[in-house]
Amino acid sequence: MRDDDIIVLKEPELTAAERLYLPQILDGLKTTLRHMFDLQRRRAVVHQYPEQKREDTGELRTANYHGVHRLNKDPDGRVACVACFMCSTACPAHCIHIEAGESPWPDREKYPVKFDIDELRCIYCGMCEEACPVDAIELTPLYELVSCTREELILDKEKLLQVYEETKAVKPRKNPPVTDYGLTGRQSLDVAQPNVERKV
Amino acid sequence: MTDPTIKRIETLLRKPGVIFGAGAAILLLVTALLALAFPLYKPLLSAQFPFSMIVLAVMLALILSATAVCILAERKIAGFTQDRYGPNRVGFWGLLQPLADGLKFLLKEDIIPRHVDKPLFLLAPALALAASLLGFAIIPWAGQVRWPWMPPDAPPLSTQVANLNVGFLYLLAVGSLSVYGVVLAGYASNNKYAFYGGMRAAAQIISYELPLGLGLLVVLLVSGTLQLDQIVQQQAATGVWNIFLHPVAFFLVLVSALAEANRAPFDLPEAEQELVGGYHTEYSAMKFAMFFLGEYVHMITSSALMVALFFGGWHVWGLPGLENVTWWAMLVKLVAYLTKVALFIALFMLVRWTLPRFRFDQLMRVAWQSLVPIGVALLAATAVLTYLGWQHNVWASLAANLLLLVVLLRSAARSKRPVTARQDDLPEVDVRPTA
Ligand code: SF4
Ligand code: SF4
Numbered sequence: 001m002r003d004d005d006i007i008v009l010k011e012p013e014l015t016a017a018e019r020l021y022l023p024q025i026l027d028g029l030k031t032t033l034r035h036m037f038d039l040q041r042r043r044a045v046v047h048q049y050p051e052q053k054r055e056d057t058g059e060l061r062t063a064n065y066h067g068v069h070r071l072n073k074d075p076d077g078r079v080a081c082v083a084c085f086m087c088s089t090a091c092p093a094h095c096i097h098i099e100a101g102e103s104p105w106p107d108r109e110k111y112p113v114k115f116d117i118d119e120l121r122c123i124y125c126g127m128c129e130e131a132c133p134v135d136a137i138e139l140t141p142l143y144e145l146v147s148c149t150r151e152e153l154i155l156d157k158e159k160l161l162q163v164y165e166e167t168k169a170v171k172p173r174k175n176p177p178v179t180d181y182g183l184t185g186r187q188s189l190d191v192a193q194p195n196v197e198r199k200v
Numbered sequence: 201m202t203d204p205t206i207k208r209i210e211t212l213l214r215k216p217g218v219i220f221g222a223g224a225a226i227l228l229l230v231t232a233l234l235a236l237a238f239p240l241y242k243p244l245l246s247a248q249f250p251f252s253m254i255v256l257a258v259m260l261a262l263i264l265s266a267t268a269v270c271i272l273a274e275r276k277i278a279g280f281t282q283d284r285y286g287p288n289r290v291g292f293w294g295l296l297q298p299l300a301d302g303l304k305f306l307l308k309e310d311i312i313p314r315h316v317d318k319p320l321f322l323l324a325p326a327l328a329l330a331a332s333l334l335g336f337a338i339i340p341w342a343g344q345v346r347w348p349w350m351p352p353d354a355p356p357l358s359t360q361v362a363n364l365n366v367g368f369l370y371l372l373a374v375g376s377l378s379v380y381g382v383v384l385a386g387y388a389s390n391n392k393y394a395f396y397g398g399m400r401a402a403a404q405i406i407s408y409e410l411p412l413g414l415g416l417l418v419v420l421l422v423s424g425t426l427q428l429d430q431i432v433q434q435q436a437a438t439g440v441w442n443i444f445l446h447p448v449a450f451f452l453v454l455v456s457a458l459a460e461a462n463r464a465p466f467d468l469p470e471a472e473q474e475l476v477g478g479y480h481t482e483y484s485a486m487k488f489a490m491f492f493l494g495e496y497v498h499m500i501t502s503s504a505l506m507v508a509l510f511f512g513g514w515h516v517w518g519l520p521g522l523e524n525v526t527w528w529a530m531l532v533k534l535v536a537y538l539t540k541v542a543l544f545i546a547l548f549m550l551v552r553w554t555l556p557r558f559r560f561d562q563l564m565r566v567a568w569q570s571l572v573p574i575g576v577a578l579l580a581a582t583a584v585l586t587y588l589g590w591q592h593n594v595w596a597s598l599a600a601n602l603l604l605l606v607v608l609l610r611s612a613a614r615s616k617r618p619v620t621a622r623q624d625d626l627p628e629v630d631v632r633p634t635a
Contacts, residue, residue: 019612028554036280045283 055141055170062170065141066124069117069155070163072136072173079161080173081136083110087128095121096128115157119145140167216292246350248357256361259336267496268298274549281553308485313389316482320388325483325490328381332494334374335501337361340429342534343436343514346525356525359534360429367426368416371505372409375460378498379405382462382469382479385491389482397478400560401469404459407567408466412456414575418449419509421582422591428505432513436522438592441512445597446582448604450510452575457502459567462495464552468560503544504537511540577604 017023035041047054054060072080083100101113128137140163147153155163164173212218244250272287272294279286287294312321337360344356364370379401386398419442423431435441443450459466470478480491507513514533515522522529558566581600582591590596 017609020608025551025555029550032281032550032554035283036277038283042280042283042285046285048285 060141062141065143066126066139068119068140068142068145068163069122069128069160070138070140070167071115071157071160072138072164073161078105079111079115079136079157080134081112081115081132082108082134083112084133086131086133087137090127090131091122092125092127093121093123095119112157115160117155117160119153119155120150135173138171138173140171142167213291213296219292219295242349245347246354246357251357252361255341255359256337259339259341259361260333263333263336263497263500264493266500267493268302270496270500270545271301271492272298273546274552277546277549278553281550302489305486305489310485310487311482313482315390317388317390320384321482322487324381324385324388325487325494326381327384328378328494329490329497331374331378331381332498332501334377335371335498335505338364338367338370338428339501339504340432340508340513341537342530343429343432344525345527345530347527358429359530363427363429365427367428367431368505368509369426371501372413372416375498375501376405376409378460378494381491381494385483386469386479389479391482393475393477394479394481397469397471397475397481401462401479404462404466404468404563407564408456408459408571411452411567411571411575412460414572414579415449415452415456416509417579418446418575418582421579421586422446422597428508428513432508432515435512436515439515439517440592440594441510441515443510444594445592446510446578446601447598448574448578448601449582450506452571452578453506453509455566455571457506458548458551459563461498461502461548463499463548465555465557466563467552467557468563471557499545499548500541503541503548506544507537507540513537574604574608577607 047057055062074080082103083098085098085100088094088096088098095118097114097116097118098112099114100110103109103111105111124139126139129135129139142163145153241254244254275297276286276294278284287297290296290300312318340358340360342359344358346352346354346356382401383398386394386396386401389395419431420426422442422445423434425431425434431442458464462469468478469475470480472478475481480488483491514537516536519532519536520529522533578601581604582597585591585593585596585600588596
């Protein structure tokens with residue numbers, strides 16, 4: 001670092017009136033009052049939530065909104081997750097609980113027997129989505145997460161798959177089954193054409 | 201809510217007619233009950249002590265419901281200044297929000313953490329609320345009154361709860377008592393953030409007690425009495441409010457009152473961004489609500505005090521009935537007083553949503569390096585004026601204030617100390633021309 005890289009900022013010199021604070025305070029009060037009586041602006045800016053929703057006005061960015069999770073299905077309707085535990089490892093809130101089992105299908109080794117996400121512990125950071133090698137877990141634009149008990153908000157595999165069914169219209173699965181990264185060779189073929197019978 | 205009954209109730213409450221109708225009905229009912237029971241309490245109205253008790257009961261009810269309205273107003277003003285609507289769901293225009301808030305506070309789980317000092321933890325919120333309520337005793341709400349059924353030569357009754365000789369000395373004492381609640385809460389919570397909040401409150405109140413006292417002393421020198429009702433009567437008699445004599449003193453008292461009530465920009469004891477919740481971090485449900493109420497009650501007390509001291513109490517020029525002590529004159533005066541208090545509260549709220557919070561060293565600097573010297577200088581000037589017998593002379597007082605202001609401006613213009621007060625022991629760095 002050279003000397004002339006350093007930019008030293010000095011406090012601006014204040015005039016005597018500014019040092020007394022009062023003119024500034026009055027100025028600030030003026031601004032506050034102006035906003036207070038600016039009905040038009042208020043009407044233009046505010047969404048009256050339960051009646052007006054952002055998805056209705058097209059202002060919700062459905063493609064990358066961080067809402068409730070879903071577990072994607074592959075074209076055969078099977079759960080796309082291969083129980084690799086990448087998401088639960090990446091999760092900073094430790095809210096993904098997976099139990100893996102041997103896959104009944106020939107094209108993958110494992111599949112999740114149980115897949116629970118505690119939506120109340122989740123901080124909706126999207127790390128799980130980033131981590132997943134097969135894009136099985138995704139965050140959806142659903143944000144109305146309400147229940148009467150905490151237990152109801154621990155979503156299990158069935159519920160997560162159901163969320164996929166509900167949201168695939170507004171947010172199609174991000175990538176086609178063949179991801180353009182990471183998968184090579186036989187495995188990639190398996191994922192690309194899962195219905196073709198192959199010898200294991 | 202999908203329950204149709206609930207839905208129906210909700211839409212019903214949103215209708216203005218329903219809300220105002222219910223309000224009017226309740227008001228009518230209360231008036232009718234009071235009228236029916238009139239023979240019962242009529243004898244009580246003629247003597248000072250029982251009358252004071254009645255004033256106490258009425259004003260207490262009024263103040264406690266006023267705090268509820270204040271909280272709604274605060275949230276509305278907060279919303280409006282930020283281009284939002286504020287609460288507008290519960291009832292028409294959100295008017296039932298205070299009810300919903302109160303219900304929520306009552307029904308919430310009341311948590312007492314295991315690590316707290318339990319007796320003090322329980323005592324603190326009660327103390328905070330009680331101490332701020334105590335101040336109401338000496339506010340002269342509506343001057344004096346003589347009921348029509350009293351003999352015409354009987355001395356009129358005072359609408360103060362207690363007409364103390366020591367007047368606002370009592371208010372000073374009680375006002376600083378409320379910091380006990382805050383400090384105790386901070387100490388008893390056994391939580392470092394709460395403790396910081398309590399310590400800040402203590403330091404802040406000690407510092408701002410001084411300018412407040414100095415400002416009040418100026419009024420004392422002018423009026424020559426400590427009794428609030430006499431101060432108000434003096435202002436009403438001459439028609440010259442004390443604000444016209446001593447605007448600088450009023451400013452001192454206003455700033456200190458903000459600080460004493462822990463209102464922004466002096467809300468350091470509960471600074472959410474630094475201290476979680478400050479002294480009430482560990483409090484929940486009704487105990488938290490009591491701190492909340494205490495803050496608003498304190499705000500109302502300080503407003504009422506300032507109105508009495510500087511804005512002529514119930515006096516407004518040209519208002520009918522100022523001279524006499526009939527019951528309708530009392531009502532007129534009461535309305536005038538309450539209107540002024542409401543205006544002050546609105547000012548407090550606007551200030552809160554306008555100004556950012558002071559840093560703690562700035563807070564101390566404002567008190568000790570600016571307000572206290574100004575207060576001492578003003579006090580000295582007023583003392584001289586009083587010695588010369590000119591203390592009621594508007595021009596002399598204004599000249600003294602103006603002189604003070606000019607001296608201040610000059611010294612401010614000369615001072616090279618940065619206002620944001622970078623720590624003075626940091627090395628001075630030069631600005632180099634950027635290549
Ligand atoms: S969004 Fe973040 S916190 Fe939530 S499950 Fe995924 S990784 Fe965990
Ligand atoms: S990272 Fe993807 S594939 Fe791996 S366990 Fe999580 S959801 Fe399943």
